[in-house]
Amino acid sequence: MPADLAAIIAPGFFSSSSVQLALVVGALVAIVTGTVGVFTVIRGQSFAGEALGDIGASGGSSAYLVGIAPLWGFVGISVAAAAVMELIGIQRARGRDLATGIVLGAGFGLAALFLYLGTISSSTTGATVTILFGSIFELDTSTLPLVAVLGAIALGMILVIYRPLLLVSVSPELGAARRLPVRLIGSLYLLAMALAVALSAVTIGAILSTALLVGPAATALQLTRRPGRAIVCAALVGIGVMWLGILLAYDSYTWPHHGWPVSFFVVTLVLIAYIASRVIPAPRKRRD
Amino acid sequence: MNSPEAMVTTDPVPAREADAALRVEGVTVRLGGRTVLDDVSFQVGAGEFTGLIGPNGAGKTTLFRVILGLQPPATGSVRVRGGRRSGHDVGYVPQKFQLDPDMPLRGRDLIGLGLDGQRLGIPLPSRARRARVQEMVEAVDARAFADERVGRLSGGEQQRILIAHALISRPQLLLLDEPLANLDLRSAQEVVALLARIAVEQRVAVLISAHEMNPLLPVMDRIVYLAAGHAASGTAEEVVRSDVLSRLYGHHVDVLRVHGRVLVVAGTGHDEHAPLDDGGDTSAPVEIV
Numbered sequence: 191m192p193a194d195l196a197a198i199i200a201p202g203f204f205s206s207s208s209v210q211l212a213l214v215v216g217a218l219v220a221i222v223t224g225t226v227g228v229f230t231v232i233r234g235q236s237f238a239g240e241a242l243g244d245i246g247a248s249g250g251s252s253a254y255l256v257g258i259a260p261l262w263g264f265v266g267i268s269v270a271a272a273a274v275m276e277l278i279g280i281q282r283a284r285g286r287d288l289a290t291g292i293v294l295g296a297g298f299g300l301a302a303l304f305l306y307l308g309t310i311s312s313s314t315t316g317a318t319v320t321i322l323f324g325s326i327f328e329l330d331t332s333t334l335p336l337v338a339v340l341g342a343i344a345l346g347m348i349l350v351i352y353r354p355l356l357l358v359s360v361s362p363e364l365g366a367a368r369r370l371p372v373r374l375i376g377s378l379y380l381l382a383m384a385l386a387v388a389l390s391a392v393t394i395g396a397i398l399s400t401a402l403l404v405g406p407a408a409t410a411l412q413l414t415r416r417p418g419r420a421i422v423c424a425a426l427v428g429i430g431v432m433w434l435g436i437l438l439a440y441d442s443y444t445w446p447h448h449g450w451p452v453s454f455f456v457v458t459l460v461l462i463a464y465i466a467s468r469v470i471p472a473p474r475k476r477r478d
Numbered sequence: 479m480n481s482p483e484a485m486v487t488t489d490p491v492p493a494r495e496a497d498a499a500l501r502v503e504g505v506t507v508r509l510g511g512r513t514v515l516d517d518v519s520f521q522v523g524a525g526e527f528t529g530l531i532g533p534n535g536a537g538k539t540t541l542f543r544v545i546l547g548l549q550p551p552a553t554g555s556v557r558v559r560g561g562r563r564s565g566h567d568v569g570y571v572p573q574k575f576q577l578d579p580d581m582p583l584r585g586r587d588l589i590g591l592g593l594d595g596q597r598l599g600i601p602l603p604s605r606a607r608r609a610r611v612q613e614m615v616e617a618v619d620a621r622a623f624a625d626e627r628v629g630r631l632s633g634g635e636q637q638r639i640l641i642a643h644a645l646i647s648r649p650q651l652l653l654l655d656e657p658l659a660n661l662d663l664r665s666a667q668e669v670v671a672l673l674a675r676i677a678v679e680q681r682v683a684v685l686i687s688a689h690e691m692n693p694l695l696p697v698m699d700r701i702v703y704l705a706a707g708h709a710a711s712g713t714a715e716e717v718v719r720s721d722v723l724s725r726l727y728g729h730h731v732d733v734l735r736v737h738g739r740v741l742v743v744a745g746t747g748h749d750e751h752a753p754l755d756d757g758g759d760t761s762a763p764v765e766i767v
Contacts, residue, residue, distance in 0.1 A: 351598060354596060
């Protein structure tokens with residue numbers, strides 16, 4: 191490797207199996223969160239996404255307690271929380287924040303309990319940091335097939351309901367006038383969002399998971415005015431911040447207080463990308 | 479679809495009966511114990527431009543929901559020509575339409591969703607689809623802004639995009655819910671002129687609701703006047719009369735015609751003169767345009 195490149199990419203980056211796994215999982219997750227996230231932003235459901243992530247902390251921590259992969263916990267609890275939100279009435283504009291807030295509070299309470307129990311039983315705070323803030327380098331290879339399957343389900347759902355979802359997200363009234371089942375579409379979307387948030391949680395942690403859901407999508411909305419391109423763009427931005435974050439985190443082993451969290455780099459890069467997309471004026475193309 | 483030439487040879491009244499794009503018969507709707515629509519009957523002939531006129535709260539939006547099949551009536555029936563009620567036979571332009579300026583959706587994307595928005599899967603690139611969208615872009619004079627984000631268009635521009643969205647699937651009937659309510663006078667006149675032209679070009683019957691009838695008077699073939707849940711229909715001369723409207727409202731109203739404009743005024747015989755037609759007409763009986 192040339193010396194100048196070695197200064198950026200620390201030796202051993204590509205040969206490390208945990209880095210390889212992190213890059214693959216990170217890319218898969220970024221594709222899913224980017225695709226799902228464009229609709230989160232369009233539908234104005236960022237708060238619901240945030241809540242699903244935070245609630246996921248209770249699932250991740252309980253999974254840790256019983257000794258199974260945190261992803262199972264994230265997925266189980268996020269999907270359950272999505273169902274409860276649906277029942278409480280996330281479909282009504284006024285019910286939405288209420289439903290989200292109530293479920294969010296309950297989820298955090300459980301997370302506090304489980305993390306407390308976990309800390310007591312293991313006498314370390316490792317689980318707390320892993321669940322809340324993620325640790326993509328410590329993933330087990332057995333997680334990869336699960337990530338791939340759950341990602342494919344979420345992605346497949348969005349692609350199948352793409353056009354009706356877009357129409358009812360733009361205007362529920364236009365969708366209803368075309369006899370679309372607005373409520374069913376909203377429920378299916380919420381389910382896809384729960385899966386995406388759970389996947390995001392295993393990479394950058396439960397607390398930060400919405401950053402990957404909303405950030406690249408919000409950036410993409412500034413860069414393109416077409417819905418399909420916004421999705422591709424969000425996925426690419428997501429992969430970009432994820433890979434760069436992994437690279438910087440790997441590099442940081444040689445920095446002071448070595449081994450900075452990947453999540454820190456990812457969310458910081460998300461913020462930078464978003465600000466850049468707002469500051470840099472988009473080219474005003476007038477073509478199809 | 480009948481060509482206009484074919485219709486000339488038939489007797490106009492039976493032709494309209496047979497060809498009615500919309501037939502509403504004895505529709506009654508009760509919501510929360512209140513009778514919102516009471517035995518409402520009228521029809522809209524193929525290709526006709528009909529105004530659904532009435533004060534706010536008269537039940538216009540409810541009537542649209544019944545026609546769209548979103549609100550089942552307590553009694554009565556609605557028949558839309560084609561009759562399949564698949565949602566394809568009625569184009570609809572809603573009253574409230576607010577989009578985030580950053581919504582990644584161009585005017586032509588929204589028009590395209592009118593063609594296949596109810597289908598599953600992602601839209602595949604198709605020359606025919608693109609050509610049809612372009613056709614509708616031109617039909618509503620939207621070339622200049624069809625590639626802009628819908629959320630950043632003016633109210634009048636959004637109306638044009640929504641009209642194209644509603645018409646691209648070639649419905650027999652186009653419903654517009656208060657399309658002029660939030661437009662300035664000039665935009666309103668442009669939208670009315672566009673609708674009058676497009677009704678002929680696209681051979682679609684138009685039913686447009688409004689609380690103010692004057693902008694529509696030059697183009698309306700017929701009027702359906704809705705007040706207090708009751709409806710009367712016919713030409714403007716037949717319907718907008720003191721005796722007819724007094725019966726609908728359930729109290730005496732006067733109809734004043736001044737310089738080609740119509741004002742509906744509550745005339746109780748006392749000195750109060752509360753306009754029922756439009757609050758905007760209170761200050762000056764004659765609007766100078």
